[in-house]
Amino acid sequence: MPVVELAEVTKAYQDKVAVNRLSFRIEPGQMFGLLGPNGSGKTSSIRMMIGITAPDSGAITLFDKPFTRDSLTRVGYLPEERGLYKKMKVLDQLVFMGGLRGLAAGEAQKRAVAWAKRLDIAQSILKKTEELSKGMQQKIQFIAALMHEPELIIMDEPFSGLDPVNATLLQDTLLELKAQGKTILFSTHRMDQVEKLCDSIALIHQGNLVLSGRVREIKGRYKRDRVVIEFEGDAGFLESSEIAEAKNYSGHAEIKLKENGDAQKLLAEASAKATIYRFELVEPSLEEIFIQSVGGKADA
Amino acid sequence: MHNILLIAKREYLEQVRGRTFLITTILLPAIFAGVFYLSFLSGKSSGVGKHIAVACGDAKLAGEIRTEILADPEAKATVDVFTPEMDGMLMDSDKAKLIAEVDEKKIDGFLWVDVPANGPIQATYEAQTSGDFVTSERLQSALNHALLRGRLVQDGISASAVDGLMKDVKIDTQQVKSGKEVKSNALSSFYSAYVMALLLTMTTMIYGLNVGRSVIQEKASRIFEVMLSTAKASHMLSGKLLGVGAVGLSQIGIWVAAGAVFAGSAFGMQLLSGNLKIHISPLQVTLFAVYFLLGYTLNAALFAGLGATLETEQELQQYSPLAAVPVWLSFSMILLISTNPNSPWVVAASLFPPCTPIVMFLRMGSQMPPMWQIGASVALMLLAIWAVLWFSTRLYRIGILMYGKRATLPEMMRWLRYS
Numbered sequence: 001m002p003v004v005e006l007a008e009v010t011k012a013y014q015d016k017v018a019v020n021r022l023s024f025r026i027e028p029g030q031m032f033g034l035l036g037p038n039g040s041g042k043t044s045s046i047r048m049m050i051g052i053t054a055p056d057s058g059a060i061t062l063f064d065k066p067f068t069r070d071s072l073t074r075v076g077y078l079p080e081e082r083g084l085y086k087k088m089k090v091l092d093q094l095v096f097m098g099g100l101r102g103l104a105a106g107e108a109q110k111r112a113v114a115w116a117k118r119l120d121i122a123q124s125i126l127k128k129t130e131e132l133s134k135g136m137q138q139k140i141q142f143i144a145a146l147m148h149e150p151e152l153i154i155m156d157e158p159f160s161g162l163d164p165v166n167a168t169l170l171q172d173t174l175l176e177l178k179a180q181g182k183t184i185l186f187s188t189h190r191m192d193q194v195e196k197l198c199d200s201i202a203l204i205h206q207g208n209l210v211l212s213g214r215v216r217e218i219k220g221r222y223k224r225d226r227v228v229i230e231f232e233g234d235a236g237f238l239e240s241s242e243i244a245e246a247k248n249y250s251g252h253a254e255i256k257l258k259e260n261g262d263a264q265k266l267l268a269e270a271s272a273k274a275t276i277y278r279f280e281l282v283e284p285s286l287e288e289i290f291i292q293s294v295g296g297k298a299d300a
Numbered sequence: 301m302h303n304i305l306l307i308a309k310r311e312y313l314e315q316v317r318g319r320t321f322l323i324t325t326i327l328l329p330a331i332f333a334g335v336f337y338l339s340f341l342s343g344k345s346s347g348v349g350k351h352i353a354v355a356c357g358d359a360k361l362a363g364e365i366r367t368e369i370l371a372d373p374e375a376k377a378t379v380d381v382f383t384p385e386m387d388g389m390l391m392d393s394d395k396a397k398l399i400a401e402v403d404e405k406k407i408d409g410f411l412w413v414d415v416p417a418n419g420p421i422q423a424t425y426e427a428q429t430s431g432d433f434v435t436s437e438r439l440q441s442a443l444n445h446a447l448l449r450g451r452l453v454q455d456g457i458s459a460s461a462v463d464g465l466m467k468d469v470k471i472d473t474q475q476v477k478s479g480k481e482v483k484s485n486a487l488s489s490f491y492s493a494y495v496m497a498l499l500l501t502m503t504t505m506i507y508g509l510n511v512g513r514s515v516i517q518e519k520a521s522r523i524f525e526v527m528l529s530t531a532k533a534s535h536m537l538s539g540k541l542l543g544v545g546a547v548g549l550s551q552i553g554i555w556v557a558a559g560a561v562f563a564g565s566a567f568g569m570q571l572l573s574g575n576l577k578i579h580i581s582p583l584q585v586t587l588f589a590v591y592f593l594l595g596y597t598l599n600a601a602l603f604a605g606l607g608a609t610l611e612t613e614q615e616l617q618q619y620s621p622l623a624a625v626p627v628w629l630s631f632s633m634i635l636l637i638s639t640n641p642n643s644p645w646v647v648a649a650s651l652f653p654p655c656t657p658i659v660m661f662l663r664m665g666s667q668m669p670p671m672w673q674i675g676a677s678v679a680l681m682l683l684a685i686w687a688v689l690w691f692s693t694r695l696y697r698i699g700i701l702m703y704g705k706r707a708t709l710p711e712m713m714r715w716l717r718y719s
Contacts, residue, residue, distance in 0.1 A: 014714070052528045052701070069532065077529040083522030087314060099306045100530040144526065 001064045003028050003152050003183040004049060009058030011044050018044040020207040021058065026185055026200070031178050033198035033215075034187035035286065041207040042187040043080055046156055050077055062152070073102045076150035080157045080187075082141050086130040090116075090140055093129060094147060101148040108147065115143040119169065135166050142170060146177070153177060155186040159193060171197065191286040203290055210293045219283050222292070226282045227255040227263055233274030242266045303531045307539025308546065311514065315547045325551050328502065329558070332495065348376050350435050351406075355382035355398060356413035357390050361446060365411065368442035368449075375438055382410065390414065402428055411439050421447070490638055493665025496588055497630075497658045499555075503592055504657060505623045507548040508599025511540055512616050515607030515700070524700040533697040541600050548596055549589065556585065584664055587674065591657035594681040598653060598688060599623055605692025608699030609707035626654035634662060641666040651677050653684035691716065 002025040011019040019041040026032045034042050047053045049060060051069055062071045085093055091112055098108025116122045119139045124132055129140070138161065146153065153174075159167045174197070178184055188194060194201060195215065202212040211218060230252050238246045238253060242261040247254045257263060263281050270276055284292070315321055352369065356362035359381070366379040384394045390412070398410045409427025416422075425439050445466060452462045518524060527536055603616070603623070610616055630649065637646050641663040650659040650669065656677045663669050698715040699707060707715070 050529050052525065072530060075529070077526070079522075079525035079529070081522040081525050083518075083524065083526060085310075085314070085518075085523060086521055087318070088310075096306065096310050097526070097530075100303055100527075141526070 001028070002026060002061070003030075003063060004185065005059075005061045005064075006045065006049070007059045007061075009045070009048060009055045009060060011041075011048060011053065011055050017207050019048070019055075019204075022202075022204065022207070022209055023058075024202040024209065024212050026183060028183050029178070029181050030199045031174070031184045031186075031197055033194035033201040034185060034204070035189070035191055035194055035201055035290070036187075036204040036210075037189050040189075040204050042189075042204065043156055044207075045204070046077075046079075046154055046185075046187060050075060050154065073148065074151045076145040076148065076153045078141055078145040078155045078158055080160070082138065084129045084137055084140060087128060089126055089128055090121075090132070091125045094140065094144055097144040098147050101150075103148055111147045112143065115147055119143065119173070135162055138162060139166070139170075142173075151182060153182055153184045155184070157188055158186055159188070159190070191290060195286055201286070203286070203293070205290070205294045210290065215286075218289065219286075222284045222289055224263075224281050224283050225257045225261065226284060227253075227257060227266065228278065228280045228282055229253045229255065229270055229276060230278035231270060231274040231276050235274065237266070237270040237273045240266055240269050242269075304535045304539045304542065307531065307536055308543035311540050311543025312546050312550075315510070315544065316550065321547065321551070324506070325554055329555050332499065348374065349378075350375070350408045350432075351378040351380075352435070352439070353380045353382045353398060353401070353407050353410040354413070355384065355390060355394060355410055356415065357384065357388050358413075358415050359383075359388075361413065361415065361450060364446035364449060365413070365439075365442050368445045369438065372438060372442075377438075380407070399426070402426065409435070411443070413443065490665045493661050493663075494634075496584065496664075497661035500588065500592060500595060500657050500661055501627050501630075503548055503552065504595035504599050505620075505627070507544055507596050508603050508623060509616070509620060510547075511544050511600035512603030512607035513613055514540060514544065515604050515696070516610055516613055516616055519608070519611070519700055528701075533700065534693055537604055537693060537696050540604065541597060544600060545593060545596055548592060552589065552592060583668070584661075587660070587664075590678065591660060594678065594685065595657040597685050598681065601685060601688040601692045605688070605695040605699075608692075608696040609702075609712055611706055615706055626652075627658060630655045630658035630662065633659070637662045638666050641669070647673065651680055653677075653681045656681055 004026040006025070007023050009019055009022045010017070022041070022045060034045065036042050044053070048055045049062070049067075050072060051067055060067045063074060065071065085096075088096070091109065094112035094115075095105055095108045098111065099105060103111070113122070113125065116125045119142065121136055121139050124136055129137060132140070142158070145155070155174075158170060158174075162170065174184055174186075186194075186197075198215055200212070200214050201218065203210040232251060235248055235253070238248055238255070242257055242263075242265055243255050244258045244261065245256040255266070257266070267276070267279050270279070354362045354365050354369075356365065362381045366381050369375060369377050369379050382394070382398060384390050395412065398407075398412070401407050402409060405428065408429075409425055409432075412424045412426065414422045414424075423439075423443055425436055427435070449462050449466060452465070453459060457465075518527075524536075531539075603619075606619055606622075607616060610619075633646065633649055636643060637649075637659060640646065646659065646663065647669075649655045650663060650673065652659075660669060660674070660677060694716050695712060
């Protein structure tokens, strides 16, 4: 039973088709990445999933039922366009948001305090929002999306604007939630973030689905034709007949092999000329797969 | 309903806790009381204490005009009778002399009465100020009284009989309400209604604009998308209208309570006596609340829709004269309303929803409008609110998610079609 299912969903604004016959499904407990460059239709797809806008055609089901607003109490949403009431105190704000999602005031307050401690902002809970830094405000929005313990968590560009420490903190929190069995959808144009977090992805470009499925399976479909070598000594092996393209950054070389290039042969040639500290046959990144799939027309 | 109330509560608490609420609650009535007390005092003192010269070829008539002016104790005037260079005749040089005296501010003005041997008498009042209609009226009355007195005496009626004939009679005003005579004071009734109409205007405009401002602030803070993932746009708008409306009612409640306490105090009773005695019936208080809610909702619905199409508060300010148009229209009819509150034009204006609250209250200053007209005005306002809400909700639903630039008219038309 999928938690979210989009079937042939289309949405157009005037002449521009934002989403074109998009179909994918998210299974329970999955961490799902909705990927694509800016303006590819990610936010439009998410807005339709939670009823902010309606699709022109196609069907959306949430928790195996056609979309109704009642099911939104089971969803936690962090939009890309984030906002808070600036003059409100943090705690009041969280209790208000909890109330909108069906929590009683006392319970909402208890959970808000617990989450604030967990994300290390307990000392700011009685301050007005406008007094807090951008990173802290983002944590509050994160709490607002999660405090009612939703089964489905939707995060649109959740790490944008965060410093590395806070990005890691929120990333770890998402992984904990996944371990608890929550289903998580996050959309991003930063494909490197998704590789280590997501089980499955849908890659969209100009409103069209480019590819979808489990990350391992998708990557498995593409040949390992890239080599990273860290070395000291003569770089003459970079002229090898096995190599199609090579970039040398003073002892760190990134190489693309020819169609039938032999990595083992290259290793032998490199060892003969230089001291090798690292030789790795790497699989293509999602970004490379994306560029390959859209024929180099991506604007990411 | 749960979400509407939550949103209304948040809006209410945020506004009530704000500094603006505190300042307007205290300052607005204080400014109003000050302005009206001052205008009342200045009304009483206008045309008072003038130094006037009366120039007339007929010295006897000039003396009688002077006597008539001085007979009015409220005028507190100083009146000189000008002696012309040539006895019994006014010359251009006399006028030049008087003009020089006005110029040098020795006198406030002069009444020039030309009595030709044949033809009608002509009189001119020339003064430092051109708009002193109170003094002009006093002089006109004094001149006519003096002429009439002279003619009557000339016709052989004794001076004492003329005095008796020309004694002024003061008119006492009584209002007929439900077939009964009720003592009334036209001036204080007018002022009470005027104050209530103005207060109604200010509050409905301020709180209507507040809703528009609040929509723009929320749009700028990008809170809408989070809110829309939990509440419907129509619930958000309803909650906002309810919350801000409750703030307005609370403020009016505070003013009514404070006013009642003040009116009941010894100082208040002393101050609010005579022409300043306030006549406000419980029905007027109830209707004030009803018309506030209706007028506020109409303005608020309009500005909520408009706010959703704009990006900044400055842009909203450019549209605020929209709310002021019915106010100008209503107050421009004030003379007609106070003298003829049941004329077809006044009735039509009081049934025209944007003008209803103000015109109805101005009418109440002269006469309570018939209940059917009050009922019809409420029904028409409800209809207008429904129509404005229909458009506004559609603009709001889409506009709150549109960032970056002010919506154009064709875009708004498209939004109406989308919804």
